[in-house]
Amino acid sequence: MAELSSKQQQILDYIKTYLKAQGYPPTLREICKEFSISSTNGARYHLHRLQKMGYLEIDPHRSRGVKCIEQEDDNQPSSKPSFFKMPVLGKVPAGPFDLASPDLREDEVTIDPTFFGSSMAEPEMFGLRVKGDSMINAGINDGDIVVVRVQGDANNGDIVVARLEEEATVKRYRKENRRIVLQPENPAYAPIPIRDEGGAEQGQDVSLLGVVVGLIRSM
């Protein structure tokens, strides 16, 4: 990245200071006043120059539309946080949904995404509170929270979360020959035959939401 002249550095510092003090960036005219520049174009000139050099971002036609760009002090390359505030859902709504929506998040738990095998910076994960005992032989009890990684496919034997008939269920994913069944881990319940991906076989509206990668229980 190109070097900064003394004046450019001053202006950049001023913007950062102003931002910290006021909570919003300065206008062109405020920069002019600070540096005794009599034309807004003087300030504008420097800003656009700083933008080209990658120190700023300018949103055109917006008042105070300037953002400082954090330059990575390339110290710790893996500054990935060891915790992640995972939303916990009580139920899964019909249709596509946004995990960020506060409506459906029943709770929030801080977890360790690396522990659950996700090294991603922002993993697409959510928690789901399990209702019922259909997976009791897999050690999943009523009231447990399963950690779900959002993905549309699964391998044979995975424990998955699927939406079927407006309800979210946790079952084991079985591929037998060419059939796919959602198998409970409880002899009192019957397996649920489905066809692959969206297609319904017996009037069942089934879609795969994700695979269970972990479990959390509070006693």
Place this chain on the structure above:
Amino acid sequence: MAELSSKQQQILDYIKTYLKAQGYPPTLREICKEFSISSTNGARYHLHRLQKMGYLEIDPHRSRGVKCIEQEDDNQPSSKPSFFKMPVLGKVPAGPFDLASPDLREDEVTIDPTFFGSSMAEPEMFGLRVKGDSMINAGINDGDIVVVRVQGDANNGDIVVARLEEEATVKRYRKENRRIVLQPENPAYAPIPIRDEGGAEQGQDVSLLGVVVGLIRSM
């Protein structure tokens, strides 16, 4: 401080979100657009109201001249973190031991101590990796990590971690009449009779390490 109505909360959240995303606050008209308010006065009304309540500060006659005011959740100065790096033990050594010792900590997991019912700033907790299937009917599988709160006593029905014969075991704590037994949750195993607190009854060297308050499983 006065309470926020639902709409006020939404607007405040929007400003914060916008601020984080853009680096500067929204204008009145942007707020209007977001909430389908057709007059700038609608937004203005809420902002000035939020200001009176102390949630915002408004600089008059300035574009985007609104600042969110960080409200100190007037809790303890010991700001309790929502996460805690819990040591995970593979086995429990004989005799008293120090959780801080790096020798026996097999792993480390970031957990949410509040979720597991501990509001203490620094709870005396540790994780223990479970070996065997003696508690399988309680939904505790081989390889699971049980979250243990260190304490020397337990209530009837609690799942506890006890050291017996140089080994750490997870069992259910049963008080029957005047006997105390450590009961596996698996018919293939026999209950282990013990006497209270340290005293051995049948040559068993038993001591209670803590009670299980949670469980974490990675798949």
Place this chain on the structure above:
DNA sequence: ACAATACATGAACAAACGTGCATTTTTATG
């Protein structure tokens, strides 16, 4: 001397922006 670059000036403009006021609709309260 010449050209190129960096920096500054001035004026004018259209769009964006906060403000003020009068009015109406909605919601809560007794």
Place this chain on the structure above:
DNA sequence: CATAAAAATGCACGTTTGTTCATGTATTGT
């Protein structure tokens, strides 16, 4: 039902703000 409070509307006004264009003045390198 009546009343008050809360919330939203519409419009006009004056200011702020980014933008554009043409021009001026140093400084530097060839």
